[in-house]
Amino acid sequence: MTSPVGLHRVVQPAGVLPQAAWRLDASAAIAPNEVRIRVQRLNLDAASFRQLSEKHRGDGDAVRAEVLEIIATRGKMQNPVTGSGGMLIGTVEEAGRRSPLGLRAGDRVATLVSLTLTPLVITDGLARWDGRSEQVPCDGWAILFARSIAAVLPDDEDPQLSLAVLDVCGAPALTARVVSGYVEERRRTGDPTPVRVAVIGGAGKSGSLSLAAARRAGAARTVGVVPVAAERDALTAAGLASVVALADARDPVGLSTAVTTALGVPADVTVVCVDVPGCEHGAVLATADGGTVIFFSMATSFSAAALGAEGLAADVTMLVGNGYVPGHAELALGLLRAEPGVRQLFTARVAAD
Numbered sequence: 001m002t003s004p005v006g007l008h009r010v011v012q013p014a015g016v017l018p019q020a021a022w023r024l025d026a027s028a029a030i031a032p033n034e035v036r037i038r039v040q041r042l043n044l045d046a047a048s049f050r051q052l053s054e055k056h057r058g059d060g061d062a063v064r065a066e067v068l069e070i071i072a073t074r075g076k077m078q079n080p081v082t083g084s085g086g087m088l089i090g091t092v093e094e095a096g097r098r099s100p101l102g103l104r105a106g107d108r109v110a111t112l113v114s115l116t117l118t119p120l121v122i123t124d125g126l127a128r129w130d131g132r133s134e135q136v137p138c139d140g141w142a143i144l145f146a147r148s149i150a151a152v153l154p155d156d157e158d159p160q161l162s163l164a165v166l167d168v169c170g171a172p173a174l175t176a177r178v179v180s181g182y183v184e185e186r187r188r189t190g191d192p193t194p195v196r197v198a199v200i201g202g203a204g205k206s207g208s209l210s211l212a213a214a215r216r217a218g219a220a221r222t223v224g225v226v227p228v229a230a231e232r233d234a235l236t237a238a239g240l241a242s243v244v245a246l247a248d249a250r251d252p253v254g255l256s257t258a259v260t261t262a263l264g265v266p267a268d269v270t271v272v273c274v275d276v277p278g279c280e281h282g283a284v285l286a287t288a289d290g291g292t293v294i295f296f297s298m299a300t301s302f303s304a305a306a307l308g309a310e311g312l313a314a315d316v317t318m319l320v321g322n323g324y325v326p327g328h329a330e331l332a333l334g335l336l337r338a339e340p341g342v343r344q345l346f347t348a349r350v351a352a353d
Contacts, residue, residue, distance in 0.1 A: 002031035004146035009119050011075065018145075019117035024075035026119035026143065032098040033146040037090040037109065039120070041160070042077065042136040043167045045084035046204070046275035047298040049134045052079065060131025067136070071122050077115035084298035085115030086134070088142060089153065089163045100146050108159065110166045111142070112149040112329060119143040133353035135160060151329040160350050162333070164205055169332035171206035171296045172213035173325035175199075175271050178292055182268055183218035194220030196263045198286055200249050201273035202241055203231035203345065206296050209332055210271045211240040212339045219269075223262040225249065234348070238341030249274050255282030272297050280305040281312070289315040296321040 002008050006018040009025045018024055030036050044052075044067075056062035071077050077085045092107040103109060111118060124139040144150060153162050175197075182195045197214040201207040202224020214222050224241035226232050227248055235244045247258035249272075260266055266288040272279055277299045284305065287293050293316055295305065305318055325331075335342050 002033055004033060006117065006119075006145040006147075009143065009145075017117070018076070018119075019078075019114065022074065024119045026075040026121045026141075028121070028141055030094055030096050030143065032096040033100070035095045035099050035101055035103050035144040035148075035150075036093045037088070037111070037142045037144060038093045039088050039090040039122075039138055039140045039142050041090075041163060042086055042088045042115065042138055043163050044077070044086040044134045044136060045079070045082070045298055046134060048079035048082045048084045048086065050275050051082050053132075058132070063131035064126050064129055067131075068122060068126055071120055076118055076120050082298055083116070085118075087111050087113070087115060087163070087167050088118070088120075089159055090142065093141065098146075099144075101144060101148065101150060103150060103152075108153045109150040110153055110163055111144065112151055112166060112169070112324070113144075114323070118148070135163065135350070135353045149324065154333060157333070157336070158350070160353075161336070161346055164346055164350055165209070165332050165336050166329055168206035168209060168296075169328040170321055170323035170325055171271070171273060172209035172335060173328035173331050174294060174319070174321050175210040175269070176213040176217040176331065177325060178269055178294060178319070179214045179217035179219050195268050196220065196265065197222045197269045197271065198225060198259045198263065198267035199223070199241070199271045199273060200225045200255070200279060200283060201275070201297075202226055202244065203235040204273055204275075205346065205349065207271070207273035208235070208238065208240055208342055208345045209335055210273060210296075212335045212342050213331070214269070214271075215240070216335075221263055223259055223267070225255065225258060234345060238344050240339070240341040240345075249279040249282055250276065252282035252285050255279075256285035259286035267291060269294065272300065275299055277301060281308040284309045284312055284314045284316055284318075287314070287316045292317045292319060294319045294321055
């Protein structure tokens, strides 16, 4: 019997969900409720790519070899150190007659579920990838389950640009939901205090979209925190934040001081979009009592976040961005189309890759 969540594809260990499995069956034959995608490009999770690149000291050949080894060994792309994967774009080759995804052969799609649970085979040895960017041109196939999510790529956008946006589309959607909640609550109670938002890693993909989403959701003042002058200049030119601050997110006091100085008070909502570990305590310290911290980084230690908040006696709500919010793909693509600053940052990033 074929499971809508892919249990029938789990090889080892038996009985766990595909994301938790060590190895999946990535054979090409599909069940009636599955879809097979001809893969054209992977987008590796930022934390995963950083870990691989740092491990191999920027040696692209070594990074490529390890990615191939992971996929061949596990039947999916799941970095064993970070636990994260990424997503992909490709063309539907075959859709099972009972698939509920509404996809047809020939559709160009981006998967909106992680590579950590997507059966995957690479057939070209990643010969067109130099191992030095998150986007990976390739050939192979992937399998989507009945409970998977995919978006048909828009015809009016560069597929690489769409892939970069859709890779992080959960971040702006959840940011918008949380910020809207604060705005509405203050409107309902007659509280004139403006809603202030800090985005840590504001010049990155999820960070820039989150800044744009926060502003559209009613945030009166936003700060984008970046680690280096080049990112400060790029984010300032994009015009997505009220103010841009330089700080190392791994320095709790420095980060908190930068946010508080920029906003005048700690943030009501702090969104963590960096791809390095050790940023939990600074995010908590930068957030006002009664505020919310949203963690979108796969480098986050959630035990460090919880214990850090306890140790700081911080009355904050902490949310894990799970990558899915209804309507997230449409919202993110809408920001790309409507916000010139978002397009500017994404176009530059795709060109660099």
